[in-house]
Amino acid sequence: xxxxxxxxxxxxxxxxxxxxxxxxxxxxxxxxxxxxxxxxxxxxxxxxxxxxxxxxxxxxxxxxxxxxxxxxxxxxxxxxxxxxxxxxxxxxxxxxxxxxxxxxxxxxxxx
Numbered sequence: 001x002x003x004x005x006x007x008x009x010x011x012x013x014x015x016x017x018x019x020x021x022x023x024x025x026x027x028x029x030x031x032x033x034x035x036x037x038x039x040x041x042x043x044x045x046x047x048x049x050x051x052x053x054x055x056x057x058x059x060x061x062x063x064x065x066x067x068x069x070x071x072x073x074x075x076x077x078x079x080x081x082x083x084x085x086x087x088x089x090x091x092x093x094x095x096x097x098x099x100x101x102x103x104x105x106x107x108x109x110x111x
Contacts, residue, residue: 002034003030005037006026006029006030009029009037009041010022010025010026010029010089011058013045014049015019015049016045016046016048016062016099016100016103017100017103017104017107018045018097018100018101018104021036021104025104025107026042026072028108028111029111032111036110036111037044038109039110040107040110043106043110045103045106046067046068046099046102046103047099048095048096048099048100049096051064051067051068051095051099052092052096054067055088055091055092056092059077059082059088059092060076060081060082060085060105061082062074062075062076062106063092064080064095064111065077065091068095068098068099069101069102073087076108
């Protein structure tokens with residue numbers, strides 16, 4: 001893959017991935033065939049900042065968990081108002097890390 005195009009992709013999308021795994025991702029993308037780059041560039045990545053805001057304002061309804069694909073915990077938070085707020089507060093501190101891990105795992109399944 002073209003180094004300049006790879007660096008541009010990493011630079012524009014680095015906020016979507018865990019910082020400690022960006023170099024590993026860059027190595028994997030560099031070894032990838034050029035024909036797959038079109039598929040990789042069309043992946044819809046979830047924005048950690050958006051999910052944090054949703055978690056702050058609507059976390060007690062479990063919407064943040066539904067957006068991450070964690071349906072079971074989303075239903076639990078919905079029925080218990082975030083387990084009386086405890087799970088909601090925990091999610092405020094962990095939702096960005098979870099979102100970045102989800103994006104990284106989605107990328108790894110396609111590479």
